[in-house]
Amino acid sequence: xxxxxxxxxxxxxxxxxxxxxxxxxxxxxxxxIASLMLCSNAYAANGxxxxxxxEDDMLFDEEEILISATGYSKPARLAPSVATVxxxxxxxxxxxxxxxEALESVPGIHVYPNKDLLAPxxxxxxxxxxxxxxxxxxxxxxxxKNAAVGNVPGPFRAPVSNIARIEVIRGPGxxxxxxxxxxxxxxxxxxxxxxxxxxxLGGRIGSFNSxxxxxxxGKKYADWDVAFSLEQMRTGGDPDRIVDIDTxxxxxxYAPDQxxxxxxxxxxxxxxxxxxxxxxxxHWQQRNGGTxxxxxxxxxxxxxxxxxxxxxxxxxxxxxxxxxxxxxxHFNYVYQDMQRNFVLLPPGSVGGAYxxxxxxxxxxxxxxxxxxxxxxxxxxxxxxLRIDLGYSRQELDTNETKNFNNSFAPMPFVEVADTSLxxxxxxxxxxxFLSLQDEWRIAREWIFTGGLRYDHYNDxxxxxxxRLALIWSPPMPLTTKLLYGSAxxxxxxxxxxxxxxxxxxxxxxxDPETIDTLELAFEYFPLLELNSRLSLFYYEMDDTIExxxxxxxxxxGQRAYGFELETEWDATSKLKLRSSFAWQHAETKDGGSxxxxxxxxxxxxxxxxxxIPDWTIxxxxxxxxxxxxxxxxxxxxxxxxxxxxxxxxxxxxxRSWEFALSAKNLFDKQxxxxxxxxxxxxxxxxxxxxxxxxxxxxxxxYYFR
Numbered sequence: 001x002x003x004x005x006x007x008x009x010x011x012x013x014x015x016x017x018x019x020x021x022x023x024x025x026x027x028x029x030x031x032x033i034a035s036l037m038l039c040s041n042a043y044a045a046n047g048x049x050x051x052x053x054x055e056d057d058m059l060f061d062e063e064e065i066l067i068s069a070t071g072y073s074k075p076a077r078l079a080p081s082v083a084t085v086x087x088x089x090x091x092x093x094x095x096x097x098x099x100x101e102a103l104e105s106v107p108g109i110h111v112y113p114n115k116d117l118l119a120p121x122x123x124x125x126x127x128x129x130x131x132x133x134x135x136x137x138x139x140x141x142x143x144x145k146n147a148a149v150g151n152v153p154g155p156f157r158a159p160v161s162n163i164a165r166i167e168v169i170r171g172p173g174x175x176x177x178x179x180x181x182x183x184x185x186x187x188x189x190x191x192x193x194x195x196x197x198x199x200x201l202g203g204r205i206g207s208f209n210s211x212x213x214x215x216x217x218g219k220k221y222a223d224w225d226v227a228f229s230l231e232q233m234r235t236g237g238d239p240d241r242i243v244d245i246d247t248x249x250x251x252x253x254y255a256p257d258q259x260x261x262x263x264x265x266x267x268x269x270x271x272x273x274x275x276x277x278x279x280x281x282x283h284w285q286q287r288n289g290g291t292x293x294x295x296x297x298x299x300x301x302x303x304x305x306x307x308x309x310x311x312x313x314x315x316x317x318x319x320x321x322x323x324x325x326x327x328x329x330h331f332n333y334v335y336q337d338m339q340r341n342f343v344l345l346p347p348g349s350v351g352g353a354y355x356x357x358x359x360x361x362x363x364x365x366x367x368x369x370x371x372x373x374x375x376x377x378x379x380x381x382x383x384x385l386r387i388d389l390g391y392s393r394q395e396l397d398t399n400e401t402k403n404f405n406n407s408f409a410p411m412p413f414v415e416v417a418d419t420s421l422x423x424x425x426x427x428x429x430x431x432x433f434l435s436l437q438d439e440w441r442i443a444r445e446w447i448f449t450g451g452l453r454y455d456h457y458n459d460x461x462x463x464x465x466x467r468l469a470l471i472w473s474p475p476m477p478l479t480t481k482l483l484y485g486s487a488x489x490x491x492x493x494x495x496x497x498x499x500x501x502x503x504x505x506x507x508x509x510x511d512p513e514t515i516d517t518l519e520l521a522f523e524y525f526p527l528l529e530l531n532s533r534l535s536l537f538y539y540e541m542d543d544t545i546e547x548x549x550x551x552x553x554x555x556x557g558q559r560a561y562g563f564e565l566e567t568e569w570d571a572t573s574k575l576k577l578r579s580s581f582a583w584q585h586a587e588t589k590d591g592g593s594x595x596x597x598x599x600x601x602x603x604x605x606x607x608x609x610x611x612i613p614d615w616t617i618x619x620x621x622x623x624x625x626x627x628x629x630x631x632x633x634x635x636x637x638x639x640x641x642x643x644x645x646x647x648x649x650x651x652x653x654x655r656s657w658e659f660a661l662s663a664k665n666l667f668d669k670q671x672x673x674x675x676x677x678x679x680x681x682x683x684x685x686x687x688x689x690x691x692x693x694x695x696x697x698x699x700x701x702y703y704f705r
Contacts, residue, residue: 077479077523080449080469081173082535084566086166088191093608093618095647095662095697097204097212097233099158099166099188104622105606106168107564107580108535109184110599112673113689117305118261118292119154124170125537126560126586126598127183127515129546134489134513136173136181139188140280142313142332143177147366147394148424150180150492153336155286155307157265161202161214162229164191170564171537172487172517175451175467176388178433179490182515182541190269193218193225199704206662206697209236227271237261237290238692245687248298252346257299259689260290280313293689295360296344296503302357308337324379329371330390336366353410354403360501362423364398372433382442388435396427396493406500423501427493430458447471455488459496463488463512477526483519488512495545495552505551513557515541529570536563540589558595560586578606593631597638597674600626614653620645627674638688641671660699668694 076083084106096102100111100120110123121128122135133151137144146153166188173181196218204212214231241259248255267284289305315330345358372390400422403413416422437451449469456462467485491510498506517539525531542557562584569577582602586595594600603623610616625640644666651658672688 078447078471078473080447080451080467080471080481080483082170082481082483082519082521082537082564084168084170086168088164088195091160091163091166093616093647093649094606094620095618095645095660095664095699096160097697099160099163099186102160102166103168103186105578105580105604105620106170107566107582107602107604108170108562108584109168110602110624112597113292114154115675116292116295116297117154117289118259118689122183122186123598124183125539125562125582126558126584126595126600127539127541128598129544133180133492134183136177136179136185137188138177138185139282139311140190140313141187142280142311143180145180145334145368146336146338147368147396147427147429148338148364148398148492148494150490150494153307153309153338155263155265155289155305156284156309157233157263157286158188159212159214159231159233159265159267161200161231162190162216162267162269164189164195170535171483171519172465172467172485172515174455174463174465174487175453175485176435176437178431178435178453178455179488179512182487182489182513190229190271191216191218191227192271192273193220193227196227197705200701201704202699202701204697204699207695208238210234210695210697223274225271225273227269229267229269231267233265233267235262237263238695240693241690243293243299243687246294246298247296248346249349252348254299254301254346257301259293260299260301260303261292261692263287263289276317276319278313278315278317280311282309282311282313284309291342294344295340295342296358298345300343303340303342305341306339308335310335324377326376328374328376330374332368332370334366334368337363338366339363350410356403356413358404358408359413360400360402360404360423362398362400362501364396364424366397367395369393382440384439386435386437386439388433390433392431392433394427394429394493396424396429398422398424398426400501402501408500420499422499424494424498424506427497429493432456445472445474447473457490460491460510460512463514477524479523481519481521483521484517486514486516488514489545491545491552498552500550503550504547507552510545510552511543511554513541513543513545515539531568533566534563535565537561542589556588556590558586558588560584560595562586574610576606576608578604580604591631594628596628596630598627599624600628614651616649616651618647618649620647624671629674638672638674641669641691643669643671643691655703656705657700657702659701660697662697662699664695664697665691665693 076085086102091102094102094105103109104111108125111120112123114121124135127134133149137152144152144156166186169185171184173185177185196216198218200216202214212233217228219226237260239258242256243259244256246253246255264287269282272279286307291300291303294300312333315328318327321327340363341361343357344360345354347355347357349358370390370392372388374388377385399417401413401415403411405411405421433453433455435453437449440448442448451467453465465486465488470482473479490512494506495510496506496508498504517537519535519537521535523533538561540559543554544557545552546555564582566580571577584600586598587593588595605621606619608616608618621642621644623642627638629635629637645664646666647660647662649658649660671691673691675688
């Protein structure tokens with residue numbers, strides 16, 4: 001899981017190699033001659049060189065190394081997927097405080113709040129549904145998932161101080177990762193002892209009574225690398241995000257009032273590693289989480305949400321059992337505890353039937369055990385084989401106290417766990433899986449990757465997902481990828497078994513969502529300082545799970561096509577420019593109408609300028625456009641909007657400390673994400689959700705090496 005480390009001599013060699021390429025590119029005949037010479041040298045020794053891509057790899061820094069696309073480290077340009085890596089340096093430059101803020105810079109990805117608790121969700125290439133569960137989140141290659149919703153837990157805020165890089169895969173990933181890697185995979189890679197290399201302290205304060213503090217420690221003890229991180233984050237939420245009308249009785253409603261977006265968040269991690277062992281302990285919790293627009297879309301300033309998440313991960317790597325064989329048995333355990341206190345309707349609601357309000361407090365404990373063994377074999381000439389075999393079990397134990405029954409009639413406030421009144425019965429789920437992959441280096445310039453994964457669930461059956469990738473990477477400034485993959489999303493336990501609480505019903509007959517995706521991608525680097533990428537895609541998605549008439553149902557699905565264009569230019573040693581544009585046309589299969597609420601167009605621009613030594617200013621511009629409302633709505637489409645962020649940073653010349661000032665939504669642009677139609681009489685905030693206004697932050701960091 002470590003990025004490749006290169007010496008200064010390698011970097012010098014890379015510069016010389018690239019200079020030769022630039023000269024060759026000035027003449028087509030020289031390009032042909034150079035290519036023939038490289039090929040002849042490659043075959044001169046009766047085969048390929050010991051490291052056939054070594055020279056090319058020197059042109060790319062360590063931050064491009066991925067682990068999520070193939071299951072083992074791979075340069076992004078050679079990974080069998082459309083991949084973007086956001087480095088720790090880039091996260092710092094843009095002034096991002098959470099993973100979701102950083103992800104908004106990736107083409108084709110839009111972060112939006114879900115409809116009730118306003119937890120951040122992702123729309124990728126027009127793919128999202130009611131629960132936004134089509135993207136698989138990983139931390140160091142391990143899923144971050146709540147068993148009930150089958151998705152990253154809503155309270156997960158993902159602070160960034162301990163992040164080494166974020167690997168973003170757009171497109172299917174089930175052939176390696178299994179369920180939920182339908183629209184993409186987000187792998188959060190944390191810092192190891194080498195990357196911390198001492199003690200890091202930092203803090204941030206800002207608007208809306210926000211504060212953030214962190215400490216990291218990394219050191220080598222004998223054969224062990226030890227990395228520790230502790231972080232706290234808190235906000236009171238923007239009080240100017242107002243809901244004018246909600247679903248409660250107007251005489252009793254808290255509206256007009258602010259959305260409840262406050263929270264306290266704490267995160268701890270300890271990572272131990274030596275030549276064979278990897279041991280990772282991670283814990284995070286949310287306290288006093290706000291209820292957003294309310295669980296029943298009636299403002300709830302009284303309720304809150306608390307969440308605890310524990311993960312223990314351990315693996316051992318056998319490298320000497322057989323030549324060219326590496327075996328890695330692995331065990332992962334996740335424990336989660338969720339407790340929610342919701343006042344669904346205010347005191348006095350339903351003609352006085354609820355003098356203390358309509359109250360529902362759903363909660364539960366979630367345990368997941370996963371064991372697997374991964375084998376990698378490189379003993380066949382020009383082939384690297386990977387096999388992954390495993391078993392996983394989820395155990396969900398629910399609890400709930402409430403004062404209404406399934407017909408929404410009043411009753412005494414009681415605990416209803418293990419009764420027909422509980423929102424979700426206790427449920428177990430088992431899964432067995434087998435994944436096979438072959439990376440075949442057909443020739444020096446060509447790599448073919450073929451993979452297949454089999455998953456079997458005890459509740460809905462089996463699914464098989466292949467992927468194929470052909471990559472052409474000649475000794476010229478162009479890499480081309482032709483990719484095909486299928487993926488699936490298993491119905492969540494909530495979608496299968498939830499009862500009306502207050503207005504949703506599960507469906508035990510649901511089929512998994514599936515997708516087939518075809519992609520053509522190009523990466524062009526005519527200069528060492530200039531890189532551009534173009535990705536073309538087409539997909540067909542079937543059995544999409546949506547809420548229809550208050551019940552989860554499989555729908556016909558959707559199809560889409562589009563492209564993503566990225567450019568990175570280090571204009572000078574002091575000025576870096578980044579830009580991207582994404583366009584997609586997603587339509588439903590059952591009528592050909594545009595998929596609502598997904599951005600049809602996105603533009604991102606970033607400039608980082610060191611205007612005087614050790615002083616930098618970073619500008620981020622995000623433009624979102626082309627969002628449609630659901631078919632049948634009479635309201636106009638959602639307005640396009642542009643958000644500008646600015647970060648000014650001063651670092652000590654010896655990098656022992658730094659100070660930064662950031663402005664989010666610098667021009668205080670009033671912008672909105674989709675809400676429900678005013679025609680809806682229940683379960684709807686009547687109007688769109690206003691996004692956070694301008695906020696200012698000051699940050700300081702100290703680094704003891």
